[in-house]
Amino acid sequence: MSQRLNGVTLQSVKERDQQDPLARFKAHFTLPEGVLYLDGNSLGAQPVAAKKAVDDTLDQWRDELIKGWNQGWFDSPERLGNLLAPVIGASHTEVSVTDNITLNIFKLLGYIVQQCPAGRKAVLSEGGNFPTDGYIAQGFCQVSGSDHRFLPEGASLADYLDGVAVVVLSQVNYRTGKLRDMAATTQLVHEHGAEVIWDLAHSAGALPIDLNGTGARFAVGCTYKYLNGGPGAPAFLYVHESVQNGGWQPLSGWHGHRSPFAFDADYAPADDISRFRTGTHSALAYAALEASLTLWAEVDMQALRDKSLALSNLFRECLGDLFQTHGIEDITPEDDERGSQVSLIDSEHGYAIVQALIARGVIGDYREPGLMRFGFTPLYLSYEDVWQAARHFREVVESVEYQNPQFHVRGAVT
Amino acid sequence: MSQRLNGVTLQSVKERDQQDPLARFKAHFTLPEGVLYLDGNSLGAQPVAAKKAVDDTLDQWRDELIKGWNQGWFDSPERLGNLLAPVIGASHTEVSVTDNITLNIFKLLGYIVQQCPAGRKAVLSEGGNFPTDGYIAQGFCQVSGSDHRFLPEGASLADYLDGVAVVVLSQVNYRTGKLRDMAATTQLVHEHGAEVIWDLAHSAGALPIDLNGTGARFAVGCTYKYLNGGPGAPAFLYVHESVQNGGWQPLSGWHGHRSPFAFDADYAPADDISRFRTGTHSALAYAALEASLTLWAEVDMQALRDKSLALSNLFRECLGDLFQTHGIEDITPEDDERGSQVSLIDSEHGYAIVQALIARGVIGDYREPGLMRFGFTPLYLSYEDVWQAARHFREVVESVEYQNPQFHVRGAVT
Numbered sequence: 001m002s003q004r005l006n007g008v009t010l011q012s013v014k015e016r017d018q019q020d021p022l023a024r025f026k027a028h029f030t031l032p033e034g035v036l037y038l039d040g041n042s043l044g045a046q047p048v049a050a051k052k053a054v055d056d057t058l059d060q061w062r063d064e065l066i067k068g069w070n071q072g073w074f075d076s077p078e079r080l081g082n083l084l085a086p087v088i089g090a091s092h093t094e095v096s097v098t099d100n101i102t103l104n105i106f107k108l109l110g111y112i113v114q115q116c117p118a119g120r121k122a123v124l125s126e127g128g129n130f131p132t133d134g135y136i137a138q139g140f141c142q143v144s145g146s147d148h149r150f151l152p153e154g155a156s157l158a159d160y161l162d163g164v165a166v167v168v169l170s171q172v173n174y175r176t177g178k179l180r181d182m183a184a185t186t187q188l189v190h191e192h193g194a195e196v197i198w199d200l201a202h203s204a205g206a207l208p209i210d211l212n213g214t215g216a217r218f219a220v221g222c223t224y225k226y227l228n229g230g231p232g233a234p235a236f237l238y239v240h241e242s243v244q245n246g247g248w249q250p251l252s253g254w255h256g257h258r259s260p261f262a263f264d265a266d267y268a269p270a271d272d273i274s275r276f277r278t279g280t281h282s283a284l285a286y287a288a289l290e291a292s293l294t295l296w297a298e299v300d301m302q303a304l305r306d307k308s309l310a311l312s313n314l315f316r317e318c319l320g321d322l323f324q325t326h327g328i329e330d331i332t333p334e335d336d337e338r339g340s341q342v343s344l345i346d347s348e349h350g351y352a353i354v355q356a357l358i359a360r361g362v363i364g365d366y367r368e369p370g371l372m373r374f375g376f377t378p379l380y381l382s383y384e385d386v387w388q389a390a391r392h393f394r395e396v397v398e399s400v401e402y403q404n405p406q407f408h409v410r411g412a413v414t
Numbered sequence: 415m416s417q418r419l420n421g422v423t424l425q426s427v428k429e430r431d432q433q434d435p436l437a438r439f440k441a442h443f444t445l446p447e448g449v450l451y452l453d454g455n456s457l458g459a460q461p462v463a464a465k466k467a468v469d470d471t472l473d474q475w476r477d478e479l480i481k482g483w484n485q486g487w488f489d490s491p492e493r494l495g496n497l498l499a500p501v502i503g504a505s506h507t508e509v510s511v512t513d514n515i516t517l518n519i520f521k522l523l524g525y526i527v528q529q530c531p532a533g534r535k536a537v538l539s540e541g542g543n544f545p546t547d548g549y550i551a552q553g554f555c556q557v558s559g560s561d562h563r564f565l566p567e568g569a570s571l572a573d574y575l576d577g578v579a580v581v582v583l584s585q586v587n588y589r590t591g592k593l594r595d596m597a598a599t600t601q602l603v604h605e606h607g608a609e610v611i612w613d614l615a616h617s618a619g620a621l622p623i624d625l626n627g628t629g630a631r632f633a634v635g636c637t638y639k640y641l642n643g644g645p646g647a648p649a650f651l652y653v654h655e656s657v658q659n660g661g662w663q664p665l666s667g668w669h670g671h672r673s674p675f676a677f678d679a680d681y682a683p684a685d686d687i688s689r690f691r692t693g694t695h696s697a698l699a700y701a702a703l704e705a706s707l708t709l710w711a712e713v714d715m716q717a718l719r720d721k722s723l724a725l726s727n728l729f730r731e732c733l734g735d736l737f738q739t740h741g742i743e744d745i746t747p748e749d750d751e752r753g754s755q756v757s758l759i760d761s762e763h764g765y766a767i768v769q770a771l772i773a774r775g776v777i778g779d780y781r782e783p784g785l786m787r788f789g790f791t792p793l794y795l796s797y798e799d800v801w802q803a804a805r806h807f808r809e810v811v812e813s814v815e816y817q818n819p820q821f822h823v824r825g826a827v828t
Contacts, residue, residue: 102667139666252553253516279514
């Protein structure tokens, strides 16, 4: 007997898996039995290669001790930056893997604002963006004396660029999954004499990005979501080659010095992307990430994009009738305007539905108010996985399983 | 036949090992065969427990995925801070393990300077300190408009405190091993209306520290040297409870927000030590460090200090006659004025001697000009280890083994 979800048969999705050019990547990840993981937009699954990479680095620490720093640890930020560059459309030597997004935004704010004339020092943050981007902009403005402003969500960017040195924008919104037009927006900001720092947290590894091609000069992003670098893996920072010699970045530490081992008293920035480093970084954290980035070299980004849209549309197709009958609002943007997530709103039951799904092994996440987020990671999700996740969703909603009191207990989630 | 080094017999040091109350800790570390490691002041050896802790965290990432953040990862900065607190004489909730030293100094500079009156905004850096402390002070002053000044090495601190908001001082100098009197210096700085940020990189885990007892209000330090947290392990930051509510720190990220999961647009600092967090941290890096810090709970810090001095004096005693005959200058400070290292100067042969020792498995390090540094880590070094290291040193020097051209090739060391 063929099972159907709103007309979509299990057989049909199995056939799609057989034709999936990315299907082979699933074997490169270790996912626990019985889990359907739709939260790769929060923390990516573990690449099989990560364990050996980390174990090897532990052995290196044990056996080589201090010499490990001359055997690859010290150069990790640039080496991993070069591995990541093609995934985001950057050139060799334009990307550094270092610190976290919050800190990398601060560096770029300082770097950009110091080069702006006195009347153009304001920093513009995007309303509705992931909060840390605004928090660190506020911190920067407090210490530097720059003016901090918010761009209201949905407002026209062009109306808010007077006197602005730099605006921080996410390419993909973390709540809605809405994708900005990077080329057009970058051009608009540049025409107003400002710079834009792109936050790629929800786009790097989720879709093809062409930083060089779109004229982007500055970007940051994390590696623990779609790039599968591990919990709290180091972030990255991109600076276009043409603007790499603009002076200091304010978080000037010894690893960003021109000659870190000369131990000079005065700071002098390195003349390349390594000036955006600060202090000593965790060799273990980089090892796990390097294992993942090595895998990305084999990924066809257009095939990834095609599958991302197909998976998210499959999920919505399997549930479309349910949304109507149960008052769930699908705010997922259209294909050409979204990242790699489905965003559903149920103000009354959203939290409990997500908890009930988690109890069944279907991992999504919830953000107030009422938002259920489901991330679609083409490297380790099959069409059948998505169909099964939709089946669970139907069952939870149709059986009102979410009314169980255990699904109403509140706890912190990231 | 009893072997003697300047009168010190091998038998005598074996007897000291038998009476050593810290001897049992050596079994908690994994050191490679044939290595005598006198570089724990650069990168500490690996605790046996580190491997399992990291492997367990890898398994947690694989099996629990995003839920790991609710199972200990998120609270790591405070949990590890509380483990570390007794080792440095801090109270519960006064220490956060987070980011690196460079960044933590920046946070404290911003936090302190914003609370100072307009005429007292200068930042004073210590000449001869580890350079990153000065580099980040320069970066802070560049972005904040504060005045940056250097305290010349050896100058009287009291003469340089006019208009100074904060001075950054190392408790133990990284080159000479010279130990400052924390209580007297803190009192002096406070009497001049300024604050001091203590850098404990070369003292935490090397000797007893009494932050609370000496009146210290602010400190930073790293955990990858004497605390054995692993290469690039996260640093720490101490803020005395009485000054924890002084406003923002400028690197304001979402993990330092009062309600990180409320996703408010505006930043509001947490009302405790967690306000000094920035963004998401590496769970793997914290796992290795936690394994080490757990071990420190069992260490008698006075016994550690006694053995540290005994080991370093043993090394010097075994070599004392050689220093004279071969023109090697021992600049190691006296017992009550030093950390846990021996510092020797041979401007002509120092680099090659260190390289020749490394080739024999005796790991020390070298800093221009002419400085040979040897760190003494009482938890995993025996008296016999130190005696054998001194024997190798004698053989290298007496046989002029260091003249071998291979020991004159230059390479970066950390």
